[in-house]
Amino acid sequence: MLVVAAAALLLFSWSFDSAPALLLAGSILGILAARALLFLHSAKAAAASVNVARTVAPTILRQGSPVNVTCTVHFSLPPGLRADITDLPPAGAPVTRGSATAVRSLPGSHDVTIAYGISCLSCGNLTFGGMDIVLSDDLFSVRLPFRGGGFSLPSLWVDPVARLRAGDGSGAFGEREAEAQKLLRGYGIRSFRSYLPGDDPRSIDWKLTAKHGRLYVREYTGMVGKNTLLVVDFPDGALPCPAPLHDAVLGAALEAAREMCRNPRGCSLMVISGPNLLSFLPNEKSPARLERALREYHSPQQAVRCYRALDLAMAEVFRQKLKESGEDNGGFSRRLGEIYSAFVPAIGPLPFEVQCSRALARERDTALQVLSTGWGDTSHLALLGFQARRRGIDARIGIPRPAISPGLVRRLRGCGYMVVGVMA
Amino acid sequence: MRWGTVMAAAVAAASAASALALAGTPLFLPAIAAGAVLTGLSLLVLFSRPDEAALFLIAQPAVFLSWSASPLLAAALESLATLAFLASTGVFRTRSGIVSSILLVLLPGCLALVVSGHRHVLVPLVLVLAVSGIAALVILGLASHLISSALGGLHEAPGHQ
Numbered sequence: 001m002l003v004v005a006a007a008a009l010l011l012f013s014w015s016f017d018s019a020p021a022l023l024l025a026g027s028i029l030g031i032l033a034a035r036a037l038l039f040l041h042s043a044k045a046a047a048a049s050v051n052v053a054r055t056v057a058p059t060i061l062r063q064g065s066p067v068n069v070t071c072t073v074h075f076s077l078p079p080g081l082r083a084d085i086t087d088l089p090p091a092g093a094p095v096t097r098g099s100a101t102a103v104r105s106l107p108g109s110h111d112v113t114i115a116y117g118i119s120c121l122s123c124g125n126l127t128f129g130g131m132d133i134v135l136s137d138d139l140f141s142v143r144l145p146f147r148g149g150g151f152s153l154p155s156l157w158v159d160p161v162a163r164l165r166a167g168d169g170s171g172a173f174g175e176r177e178a179e180a181q182k183l184l185r186g187y188g189i190r191s192f193r194s195y196l197p198g199d200d201p202r203s204i205d206w207k208l209t210a211k212h213g214r215l216y217v218r219e220y221t222g223m224v225g226k227n228t229l230l231v232v233d234f235p236d237g238a239l240p241c242p243a244p245l246h247d248a249v250l251g252a253a254l255e256a257a258r259e260m261c262r263n264p265r266g267c268s269l270m271v272i273s274g275p276n277l278l279s280f281l282p283n284e285k286s287p288a289r290l291e292r293a294l295r296e297y298h299s300p301q302q303a304v305r306c307y308r309a310l311d312l313a314m315a316e317v318f319r320q321k322l323k324e325s326g327e328d329n330g331g332f333s334r335r336l337g338e339i340y341s342a343f344v345p346a347i348g349p350l351p352f353e354v355q356c357s358r359a360l361a362r363e364r365d366t367a368l369q370v371l372s373t374g375w376g377d378t379s380h381l382a383l384l385g386f387q388a389r390r391r392g393i394d395a396r397i398g399i400p401r402p403a404i405s406p407g408l409v410r411r412l413r414g415c416g417y418m419v420v421g422v423m424a
Numbered sequence: 425m426r427w428g429t430v431m432a433a434a435v436a437a438a439s440a441a442s443a444l445a446l447a448g449t450p451l452f453l454p455a456i457a458a459g460a461v462l463t464g465l466s467l468l469v470l471f472s473r474p475d476e477a478a479l480f481l482i483a484q485p486a487v488f489l490s491w492s493a494s495p496l497l498a499a500a501l502e503s504l505a506t507l508a509f510l511a512s513t514g515v516f517r518t519r520s521g522i523v524s525s526i527l528l529v530l531l532p533g534c535l536a537l538v539v540s541g542h543r544h545v546l547v548p549l550v551l552v553l554a555v556s557g558i559a560a561l562v563i564l565g566l567a568s569h570l571i572s573s574a575l576g577g578l579h580e581a582p583g584h585q
Contacts, residue, residue: 001477002477002480005481009484010552013549014545019542019548020495022539022552023495023498023499023502023536024502026531026532026535026552027502028484029552030528030531030535031531033556033559033560034528037563038515040563040570043570044570047570078518079517080513080515138475142571144570145574145575
């Protein structure tokens with residue numbers, strides 16, 4: 001309003017050569033400038049007095065969990081100013097309870113407490129955006145964006161949520177029903193037989209008994225527990241892997257590790273990234289250590305890479321096949337056979353193969369559960385699968401739903417994985 | 425005291441002073457009429473929606489009329505309106521505010537001196553525009569510095585490093 005009046009008066013004084021109009025316009029512009037300088041001086045004093053202390057509970061949580069935030073802002077407000085304070089929650093964490101804004105207009109020292117709740121929908125390490133304070137008086141306002149440093153603390157760690165769907169009638173993490181008599185009784189029925197004195201009357205099958213006129217009892221399947229080796233394959237941090245795939249693997253791995261560490265033998269965890277062994281925790285019972293290992297290596301840099309790495313035995317099979325077919329076809333097949341013959345003797349086991357072999361040979365009754373994004377080169381998964389097949393180990397692999405394709409399933413089944421599961 | 429009363433009183437004083445100064449001149453009757461309208465308007469603003477900036481603008485026509493009687497009186501009335509405006513916004517509560525206000529009331533005087541010494545307003549107009557431009561640049565620079573210092577995290581919260 002004042003600026004418009006000053007401009008109009010300036011125009012008037014120029015048009016009509018009016019000295020009093022120029023005096024008024026100059027005075028209005030002068031008072032505006034003076035008020036602006038005084039406002040900036042007060043705003044500077046207010047900005048220098050701002051202190052923020054933010055408490056958050058909990059700081060480690062699962063995706064979608066509610067978080068209580070209490071933010072205490074201490075500042076001094078000069079006379080004539082009004083402050084609108086807005087706490088900025090982390091990106092992807094909308095405010096679900098209360099309000100993250102407070103208003104103060106009385107001069108003096110203030111301790112403003114803003115309490116609100118957020119729901120973390122993003123994953124990973126989340127930091128607060130900071131704080132916005134809008135200082136205003138009757139004529140001017142300025143938005144002070146406090147960012148970084150102490151204004152963004154504390155940070156939240158949000159674990160992604162994903163589940164590995166168990167399939168094929170067996171337990172996902174080591175337990176399965178066996179068609180044999182075991183100490184632990186399963187739920188399935190293996191066979192029926194005639195009643196013998198001393199049998200548990202609860203196992204009598206009354207339908208069959210009524211049908212045939214003699215007592216029949218059910219024989220239940222047995223429960224066998226296997227010591228599952230959980231292998232978590234993280235993608236290379238240097239390559240742009242889609243976030244949903246990465247989050248699905250980390251979420252399913254955390255879920256599986258929490259479940260498995262309750263077993264009497266604990267959870268054997270192997271964290272890999274391509275053909276790089278990052279961490280190996282045998283028979284670990286502490287969920288905190290397992291979670292720490294998974295979080296620590298969730299975005300690794302691959303020092304060694306595989307690209308269509310050949311297993312030695314498979315290469316030998318190819319060579320034999322080419323040798324046989326080369327005599328009939330000649331030309332290309334023979335030449336390829338010669339190349340195979342030249343480099344197959346030079347193939348040595350990769351350090352990764354030795355590591356996998358040792359990890360799988362550690363205990364009897366081992367099962368293998370691999371969680372991988374299935375993104376990029378999968379030859380290290382093939383090496384792991386072949387190792388498991390040679391040792392007669394049940395190998396299962398879980399792949400996130402967006403990455404799964406018929407070709408990938410066929411390839412993984414050919415590499416020795418009995419079950420290819422879907423992570424949802 | 426009601427919020428804006430000082431400004432309304434300043435409007436009434438400026439209206440009365442300009443009318444008295446113009447007594448015996450052809451502008452006396454217009455000054456009386458303008459004074460009555462301005463005082464009525466100021467009372468209307470005061471009781472409906474107190475706004476210092478609006479009251480400050482309402483006082484300006486009285487100052488404009490008083491120029492015919494004496495440029496010195498116009499400068500004095502403008503200073504009165506300015507002081508009332510600053511007082512009603514609470515600037516006088518601090519020592520720096522009082523000093524800045526005293527410096528500011530010299531502005532209408534200097535302007536009156538510059539404007540009344542020229543036969544035409546072109547040169548003073550260019551001067552006013554140049555000074556206003558420089559002042560605007562200084563204010564924008566200070567505001568930008570204030571915002572960037574807050575953005576750069578210079579004000580760390582204690583105990584959260």
